[in-house]
Amino acid sequence: MSRKKNISVHNKSDKPDNIVTKENEIIEQCLKIESQLPPFMKDFFLYLKNGVALTTRLAYSEDVLFFCKYLVSHTELTDADHTTLIKIETFQQMTAKDINRYLGDFCSRYSIEKEESIKIMENHNRALARKKSSLAVLFKFLYRDGLIKQNISDGLNPIRLPKPQPDAIKRLEIDEVARMIDCVDLGEAFTEKEKTYWQKTKLRDKAILMLFLTYGLRLSELEQLNISSFNFNRGEFKIYRKRGKETAMPINRTCETVIKEYMANERPQSSALDEEHKDALFLSLQRKRMTTRAIRNMVKKYTALVLDTTAKNGYSPHKLRATAATSLIQQGFSIYDVQNLLDHDDVTTTQLYAAHKKDVKRQIVKNFEWLD
Incomplete structure (x- = not known):
């Protein structure tokens, strides 16, 4: 052999x-x-x-x-x-x-x-x-x-x-995002046995979730991130998108904080890693670059906690991409700015998220009363 x-x-x-x-x-x-x-x-x-x-x-x-x-x-x-x-x-x-x-x-x-x-x-x-x-x-x-x-x-x-329907878009609501971050920070939803693993990965997991929620990154874009991808002096990091497009993304205070905390307090020193994984940003407990499968399972685990379902039925990273898109539009950013941030080929894709507004039907009916 x-x-x-x-x-x-x-x-x-x-x-x-x-x-x-x-x-x-x-x-x-x-x-x-x-x-x-x-x-x-x-x-x-x-x-x-x-x-x-x-x-x-x-x-x-x-x-x-x-x-x-x-x-x-x-x-x-x-x-x-x-x-x-x-x-x-x-x-x-x-x-x-x-x-x-x-x-x-x-x-x-x-x-x-x-x-x-x-x-x-x-x-x-x-x-x-x-x-x-x-x-x-x-x-x-x-x-x-x-x-x-x-x-x-x-x-x-x-x-x-x-035809894609805005109402069918699966995403987390703002309060669900907040509860998910609390789950990562506090670990209260885990059993004692699960807390052993959580203690070793909570900073890494929080950094991953914040990048997904802030930038709507694709799973492959996040998996490929390296330490050398980040230039904190310039306030930006580099990603490679579909068809090999290189893009410089500005980094905000939240993401810079959680990434630096993970690197300083949880990620093993590069000198202790095999050459192949020295530059990888997100590492498994085996000190290797996290696979897309491991990242997906981690996201499903945390989203399942706030959705009160099994890990198998938790949301995928793509649903966090939808969460980022919808949240940005609800905050007032234009669909063209969001299209550029998320790298949508067609603005009609972004418009689906623009149409998905919380309680919009209730607001219409509430403001259209026939009787005083």
């Missing part, structure tokens, strides 16, 4: 090594998937490499591989016994009806059989829409490159997605 080789980073970009390493892991996943797909798709992979975000490239590649496995195992469209052996002729003979059947009949509900179990997979419309989008991009590319004679993506059935 071969040993896994250590990976070192020779980094000449402005990105921190941890981000470059993370991106390399995604690239390796993409290459592994691409090696399982037919050779005629090589130029399509090149298009994905240069034309879309890295995570989108991975998602599209996974969807195309899933489709090719379906062709081999569940159809008579190809006589190939492996996805790499599928010929372009299979795609040339395919019609929109074949794709619609795949999306409507197979993808909506299928099973994964293992040695001792069978797992039933149910896909809702949002997941189906992504699979449809991945195949539409593939067929458009093959048509553009002259590998197939018609663009069958035009004949794909529409997949209806529910």
Whole structure:
């Protein structure tokens, strides 16, 4: 059994090594998937490499591989016994009806059989829409490159997605945020056994929650933060957003205070850490950079306390992003300023939060009385 080789980073970009390493892991996943797909798709992979975000490239590649496995195992469209052996002729003979059947009949509900179990997979419309989008991009590319004679993506059935409703936005109310911060500060909601762990992580957890609540950071943006990301003399810190955009964020007094308290009183000294984690801001008790999964579970734990539910049903970091957006708008900041802070591609996304005002229906009815 071969040993896994250590990976070192020779980094000449402005990105921190941890981000470059993370991106390399995604690239390796993409290459592994691409090696399982037919050779005629090589130029399509090149298009994905240069034309879309890295995570989108991975998602599209996974969807195309899933489709090719379906062709081999569940159809008579190809006589190939492996996805790499599928010929372009299979795609040339395919019609929109074949794709619609795949999306409507197979993808909506299928099973994964293992040695001792069978797992039933149910896909809702949002997941189906992504699979449809991945195949539409593939067929458009093959048509553009002259590998197939018609663009069958035009004949794909529409997949209806529910229009986002402001009332359906899940977020914490102002008083719930206050109670959550009290939970972190006091630990009164925990059992004696849980308090042992809380005592060791309360400053870290408070700093994480305040960053989420103040800036509406994405989970990946927070996980990537380093000590070197912060320049307290300038009053700012650096984050890397979707598609590798580097952004300097001003730091307010609250966040500066909680981060400095964590670094001074709880975070292990960098000299006591492995080289890989010396610069990581938020560390686990194992003295390693916190994973996105660990951060998500921590947020769910604290939000569950104020929502009076189980940790499994607590709010995710994305709900804290919604909390930050709605709170900022209710404080009077313009939707365009909030759009810029949260890095929304489309202002209509921000407008959803602007429409979500507490007790707005009650206020309307209260001020519209027919009788004195």
